[in-house]
Amino acid sequence: MDERILLAHGSGGTLTHRLLREIVFPAFSNHVLDKCEDAAVVPLRGKCAFTTDSFVIQPLFFPGGDIGKLAVCGTVNDLAVMGARPAYMTAACIIEEGLRTAVFRKIVGSIAKAAKDAGVLIAGGDMKVVEKGACDKIFINTTGIGTITEGIRVSADNARPGDHVIINGTIGDHGAAVMSARKDYKLRSSIRSDCASLNGLIERLLNTVPRIRVMRDPTRGGVATTLKEIAVQSNVEITIEEDALPVTGPVRGFCEILGVDPLYMANEGKVLVFAPEEDARRVVSTMRKHALGRNAAVIGRVTRRCSSSDTPQVLLHTSIGSMRIIDMLSGEQLPRIC
Amino acid sequence: MRYIDEFRDRGLVKGLVRDIESASTRKTNLMEVCGTHTMAIFRSGIRRILPASVNLISGPGCPVCVTSQSDIDRMLYLAGRKDTIITTFGDMLKVPGTESSLEKKHASGADIRIVYSPLDALAIAEANPRKKIVFLAVGFETTAPIIASVISDAAEKKISNFFVYCCHKTIPAAMKALLETREIRIDGFLCPGHVSSIIGSRAYEFIARDFNVPCAISGFEPTDILETILMLIRQKKDGRACVEIQYKRAVQEQGNVKAKEMMDRVFEPSDGDWRGLGVIHDSGLKIRKAYRFFDATAEFRIPALQAKEPRGCACAEVLRGIKTPRQCGLFAKTCTPETPFGPCMVSTEGTCAAWFKYNRN
Numbered sequence: 295m296d297e298r299i300l301l302a303h304g305s306g307g308t309l310t311h312r313l314l315r316e317i318v319f320p321a322f323s324n325h326v327l328d329k330c331e332d333a334a335v336v337p338l339r340g341k342c343a344f345t346t347d348s349f350v351i352q353p354l355f356f357p358g359g360d361i362g363k364l365a366v367c368g369t370v371n372d373l374a375v376m377g378a379r380p381a382y383m384t385a386a387c388i389i390e391e392g393l394r395t396a397v398f399r400k401i402v403g404s405i406a407k408a409a410k411d412a413g414v415l416i417a418g419g420d421m422k423v424v425e426k427g428a429c430d431k432i433f434i435n436t437t438g439i440g441t442i443t444e445g446i447r448v449s450a451d452n453a454r455p456g457d458h459v460i461i462n463g464t465i466g467d468h469g470a471a472v473m474s475a476r477k478d479y480k481l482r483s484s485i486r487s488d489c490a491s492l493n494g495l496i497e498r499l500l501n502t503v504p505r506i507r508v509m510r511d512p513t514r515g516g517v518a519t520t521l522k523e524i525a526v527q528s529n530v531e532i533t534i535e536e537d538a539l540p541v542t543g544p545v546r547g548f549c550e551i552l553g554v555d556p557l558y559m560a561n562e563g564k565v566l567v568f569a570p571e572e573d574a575r576r577v578v579s580t581m582r583k584h585a586l587g588r589n590a591a592v593i594g595r596v597t598r599r600c601s602s603s604d605t606p607q608v609l610l611h612t613s614i615g616s617m618r619i620i621d622m623l624s625g626e627q628l629p630r631i632c
Numbered sequence: 633m634r635y636i637d638e639f640r641d642r643g644l645v646k647g648l649v650r651d652i653e654s655a656s657t658r659k660t661n662l663m664e665v666c667g668t669h670t671m672a673i674f675r676s677g678i679r680r681i682l683p684a685s686v687n688l689i690s691g692p693g694c695p696v697c698v699t700s701q702s703d704i705d706r707m708l709y710l711a712g713r714k715d716t717i718i719t720t721f722g723d724m725l726k727v728p729g730t731e732s733s734l735e736k737k738h739a740s741g742a743d744i745r746i747v748y749s750p751l752d753a754l755a756i757a758e759a760n761p762r763k764k765i766v767f768l769a770v771g772f773e774t775t776a777p778i779i780a781s782v783i784s785d786a787a788e789k790k791i792s793n794f795f796v797y798c799c800h801k802t803i804p805a806a807m808k809a810l811l812e813t814r815e816i817r818i819d820g821f822l823c824p825g826h827v828s829s830i831i832g833s834r835a836y837e838f839i840a841r842d843f844n845v846p847c848a849i850s851g852f853e854p855t856d857i858l859e860t861i862l863m864l865i866r867q868k869k870d871g872r873a874c875v876e877i878q879y880k881r882a883v884q885e886q887g888n889v890k891a892k893e894m895m896d897r898v899f900e901p902s903d904g905d906w907r908g909l910g911v912i913h914d915s916g917l918k919i920r921k922a923y924r925f926f927d928a929t930a931e932f933r934i935p936a937l938q939a940k941e942p943r944g945c946a947c948a949e950v951l952r953g954i955k956t957p958r959q960c961g962l963f964a965k966t967c968t969p970e971t972p973f974g975p976c977m978v979s980t981e982g983t984c985a986a987w988f989k990y991n992r993n
Contacts, residue, residue, distance in 0.1 A: 478747070478748050479748060480749075550636060553668070553671075612675075613854075614640055614645040614676050614677065614681070615642050615645060615646065616677025616678065616681045618674060618675065618677045619989075619990060619991070621989050621990075624970055626722075627980075628721075629722075630668060630981060
């Protein structure tokens with residue numbers, strides 16, 4: 295049957311309640327949400343990290359994930375890279391009228407599964423329906439909160455000369471998977487998004503190497519943009535080895551064909567870790583023991599602290615033995631014309 | 633990865649650089665004509681490993697960059713019409729015209745769609761029979777055959793709402809114009825790889841013969857480019873000037889005969905209006921009479937517009953190779969990829985964009 299979400303589903307009346315009762319509550323059911331209060335009441339102890347993110351993506355479903363999984367992993371990872379243990383999350387959907395109910399049900403299912411896998415409770419949420427054309431199928435916002443264990447201090451302004459830069463696996467998979475899933479390119483590939491919650495991996499890392507100085511997930515703008523952010527915030531120069539960057543064959547091929555750079559492609563299951571040189575090997579070996587860190591590698595290091603007069607740079611030693619700077623992504627990466 | 637790593641082999645690169653060093657006895661100005669070469673050179677850091685005697689100059693081979701301001705303004709005029717859908721490659725979006733840009737027009741409600749092939753534009757035309765679909769055709773001989781074949785397809789299918797605003801240009805004519813201005817000394821051309829796969833190496837023979845300037849057609853990998861540089865320096869050293877093909881795996885003397893036929897069937901040579909170089913005789917491609925129906929300039933009455941290039945923008949000089957981006961007063965100050973003054977900062981193949989991204993400090 296052609297069941298679709300209608301404007302009335304967002305009115306707050308009986309249709310809203312039916313949708314919540316039939317799709318949302320069964321999927322998310324937990325002791326906080328089931329109380330159906332105006333706000334979730336939860337116990338938290340100590341220092342907390344708190345973050346929000348909105349998710350808009352086309353197509354909604356792509357190899358390796360969908361907007362629901364992405365919405366959970368994105369927020370979980372933002373908490374995790376601050377050294378927090380994600381605990382609770384809210385999810386709010388803005389839906390374009392006419393979205394198939396089956397699609398909504400599938401997305402809600404993905405949110406529920408991703409939250410369960412990450413050990414996070416969906417403590418609240420919201421749903422609005424807007425007129426056709428006012429949004430693109432469905433937008434999701436998630437807000438998450440987590441607690442930080444005493445003594446952990448990771449921050450993007452914490453990188454120091456000599457630190458090694460480590461990543462937990464191959465780069466560019468998410469960006470390439472989404473780009474190739476878009477019909478415009480008419481490219482078929484086996485590339486899958488790396489979309490995953492990293493809190494398990496990061497918790498294990500922090501337990502093994504508590505002296506980790508910086509963690510950040512290189513999402514939009516890719517590894518290049520995130521490294522530049524860290525260089526600026528920590529006021530240091532970072533040097534990366536092109537040959538050390540883990541990139542899968544299909545992603546490399548995809549980028550070569552279109553003339554785009556994997557360094558600027560989004561990742562959704564990657565974390566850049568800065569750790570003192572003497573801890574680097576332990577970071578890599580701990581990562582490699584985890585399913586989400588099999589291809590972990592040291593990709594570079596912090597080469598010097600910058601003086602007040604020079605701009606912090608990220609440098610790349612190229613495969614051919616030369617060097618160039620790496621800058622932030624500006625605009626969107628476009629395939630070349632000829 | 634096969635067919636890539638071999639061309640980026642550090643040992644081979646070292647050997648080529650050594651050979652270039654020993655062959656290069658005096659200052660040599662080599663122009664890489666193509667924007668994709670400019671990007672490849674910066675991306676792998678080739679400039680830094682070459683001896684100081686080899687000076688690489690970026691040329692006019694970026695299709696978006698050489699599109700004249702008046703053509704941009706005419707495209708913007710078309711984008712302002714209620715009955716049209718503009719289809720374009722993404723690179724055109726941010727290029728500033730005299731008063732606006734396609735990006736701003738899109739933000740204020742114009743129907744402008746990025747396509748990755750002119751075939752997609754044709755599909756949009758078929759799906760929107762009540763609208764007039766204009767494809768903004770900028771490019772060189774690489775894209776011209778595809779556009780020709782789409783126009784020919786549209787004619788066969790009798791599609792009546794598909795139009796092409798054609799600013800296509802031909803590369804050898806621009807190289808000739810550059811040599812004739814005598815503004816800079818060019819000791820050799822790294823000829824474009826993809827364009828040459830269509831037009832073949834014979835298309836450049838007049839440059840070697842009439843101007844005594846060495847030419848070599850290059851691939852896009854670091855060892856390709858270095859080997860091409862070596863070929864050019866050796867020609868110069870030996871007092872020879874001929875057209876060599878380094879990019880043998882894609883380019884032949886006669887080019888792609890079928891693609892050239894397709895191009896000839898739909899287009900005829902015309903005066904081309906180049907940013908920086910002005911109007912060059914027979915350097916443009918115009919839609920032939922038989923296909924005039926698909927020519928946007930015939931379909932729409934575009935009023936005369938007063939095009940003005942932004943004050944202080946040195947794109948024109950950068951495209952002629954007489955200025956480097958750093959010699960432009962706006963570069964990296966007010967002109968950045970986010971707020972570009974001229975097209976060379978916009979396009980992914982633009983010289984200013986390459987300098988900004990890879991060589992700013």
